[in-house]
Amino acid sequence: MVYWQFFLSFFKIGLFSYGGGFAMIPLIQKEIESHNWLTAHEFVNIIAVSEATPGPVAINSATFVGFKTAGFWGAFVSTLGVCLPSLIIVLILARIVDKFIDHPVVKGMLYGIRPVVISLVLLAAVFVAQTVLFTEQGVLGVDWISVIIVCLGFLGVMKYKLHPILLIFIAGVSGILFY
Amino acid sequence: MKILWELFITFFKIGAFTFGGGYAMLPLIQQEVCDNKHWIKEEEIVDVIALSQSVPGAIAVNASTFIGYKISGIKGALVATLGTVLPSFLIILSLAGLLLKFAGNEIVEKAFSGIRAMVMALILAAVFKMGKSSIKDYRTLTIAVISFVFLLLFDLHPIVAIIFGGLAGVIIYNKFILLKDKEGCN
Numbered sequence: 001m002v003y004w005q006f007f008l009s010f011f012k013i014g015l016f017s018y019g020g021g022f023a024m025i026p027l028i029q030k031e032i033e034s035h036n037w038l039t040a041h042e043f044v045n046i047i048a049v050s051e052a053t054p055g056p057v058a059i060n061s062a063t064f065v066g067f068k069t070a071g072f073w074g075a076f077v078s079t080l081g082v083c084l085p086s087l088i089i090v091l092i093l094a095r096i097v098d099k100f101i102d103h104p105v106v107k108g109m110l111y112g113i114r115p116v117v118i119s120l121v122l123l124a125a126v127f128v129a130q131t132v133l134f135t136e137q138g139v140l141g142v143d144w145i146s147v148i149i150v151c152l153g154f155l156g157v158m159k160y161k162l163h164p165i166l167l168i169f170i171a172g173v174s175g176i177l178f179y
Numbered sequence: 180m181k182i183l184w185e186l187f188i189t190f191f192k193i194g195a196f197t198f199g200g201g202y203a204m205l206p207l208i209q210q211e212v213c214d215n216k217h218w219i220k221e222e223e224i225v226d227v228i229a230l231s232q233s234v235p236g237a238i239a240v241n242a243s244t245f246i247g248y249k250i251s252g253i254k255g256a257l258v259a260t261l262g263t264v265l266p267s268f269l270i271i272l273s274l275a276g277l278l279l280k281f282a283g284n285e286i287v288e289k290a291f292s293g294i295r296a297m298v299m300a301l302i303l304a305a306v307f308k309m310g311k312s313s314i315k316d317y318r319t320l321t322i323a324v325i326s327f328v329f330l331l332l333f334d335l336h337p338i339v340a341i342i343f344g345g346l347a348g349v350i351i352y353n354k355f356i357l358l359k360d361k362e363g364c365n
Contacts, residue, residue, distance in 0.1 A: 014236050049278045055194050055267030058237035063271040086236030090244040105349055112348015113229045114313035115323035116340050123330050124202040125302040132296050146296040153300030164206045164301050165196045175293020
């Protein structure tokens with residue numbers, strides 16, 4: 001019955017978290033605490049690993065918490081639970097959007113929403129910049145190695161059309177060599 | 180069948196190389212789905228993000244479901260989502276113990292310092308690429324600037340920003356652009 005409980009908890013997390021993986025962490029923590037599934041220390045470690053492994057943080061942490069607490073099937077039902085609300089809601093919405101895509105009201109909405117989305121993504125870059133570009137040890141408090149990686153990476157994508165996966169590899173290696 | 184397999188492989192690749200959550204995925208989605216496969220257009224990616232941000236759940240899952248549906252219906256949605264989720268699932272299951280041990284390792288930390296900086300560059304590049312198709316005139320530029328200021332300085336909730344953008348869009352589009360198009364026809 002622990003599986004059913006896992007499924008329900010993660011379904012709830014998937015259903016009520018807005019704004020992606022990081023917004024989910026407090027919700028996951030609440031569910032874990034109320035069921036005594038993990039200690040606070042274990043939870044912090046799991047979040048650290050979830051952020052450092054590839055893939056969406058929400059999926060990583062759901063899989064990890066489920067696995068730690070109830071093995072393979074625990075991981076399976078938590079991951080399924082966290083994805084299912086998204087799947088159902090997006091599918092319903094996608095069908096509606098498809099039907100009305102040529103309606104002037106929908107066209108107008110998209111006309112206004114698109115620039116807002118650009119701002120949202122730019123905002124995400126600004127938040128990452130706060131943790132990436134500044135450091136206490138650097139000259140003038142700036143992490144110059146990061147600044148160089150950001151500039152070269154930007155140039156690599158925009159001008160030389162290098163593949164993001166290649167750039168991530170290069171950045172990882174440069175990190176080991178230069179930090 | 181072939182398209183479903185291609186969808187799966189593409190999203191598996193995206194899931195396997197995304198570090199740091201939903202937005203970090205955008206540059207990869209853009210590269211694979213728009214530039215390489217030409218499955219959807221740049222501005223459609225922007226619509227996908229708007230929708231993914233407006234409904235609950237992980238942005239990555241929302242986005243892959245939506246893109247999969249656009250390309251190949253419900254089957255496409257399921258396959259793309261499975262592709263996105265599977266790398267995470269497999270990596271965590273097989274490496275869970277090892278990962279906990281290496282969480283604070285110096286070399287791993289150094290590599291991630293580099294990767295984080297690159298993720299920022301990739302997101303910035305995505306802003307510029309998508310900006311070209313979404314910010315076409317001074318009206319959309321105004322919407323972008325105003326929403327950015329409110330999001331950054333006043334902590335405006337993303338969904339509120341999207342709703343206001345939608346309202347402003349309906350008014351502007353129907354007052355100016357549709358009218359102009361009609362006049363242009365005469």
